[in-house]
Amino acid sequence: MKEYPADEASREEVEIRSSGDVVKARQAVRVLAQQAGLSLVNQTKLVTAASELGRNTLIYGGGGTARAVIVRDVARVGVWVSFSDTGPGIPDIEQALTDGWTSGSGMGLGLSGARRLVDEFELDSAPGAGTTVTVLKWAR
């Protein structure tokens, strides 16, 4: 994903160790989405994506860190969010992004669904090297 200039003052970081932390992370994302001027529907989509990804970080990654910041492009403002863990990683990324595929007890909509809800999506993972998912939603 391209790097965009960030509003450093808006930067948020939430350690994810429990399902309560997932709630905190999505609340932090919502505050930034409101500040960035995302429409209500786009706020809802981004926060829902953050909820899916935060749960993955907790359940499959064994916990990790959520980071969020407001970013700017030439004429637009958006919210960048990333979830990183140092868990087992994803062996087959393409498969993991398929609707309905799950390694656990979920419905397999988390990753693929989150990707549909955002404007930019990047998944970095390798077996044993943890997973980082980065998403971006622009205000429009």
Place this chain on the structure above:
Amino acid sequence: MSDRVPVLKIGDILLVSIQVDLEDQMVLDLQDDLSQQIVATGARGVVIDISALEIVDSFVGRMLATTAAISRVLGAETVVVGMRPAVAMTLVELGLSLGGVRTALNLELGLGYLRRAQDTPPARR
């Protein structure tokens, strides 16, 4: 121990109004509580009001679908009421259409549906 969502009994209907940002454990607890309350009270209908929920992700969506299925097996019809438009748009894009879950725009319409459903004998499945 996490907070629990209260389950209220009104006649033969159980009413759940979710007013807080749900942690996953609260979602699981609610499913347990509802199932037990249906049996304990002999309730014929369940209304789950989600008008205060700012998001419904796949975990909560699955709980709604599972709860509706469990209730049906236990002889109660479930209606989910008050979904916000932005939540509905997000849910469908996420890939969850909540097939099998009866929904209504608001509490009044949901209760009306249950009342009508109770006037007709339950369908045998």
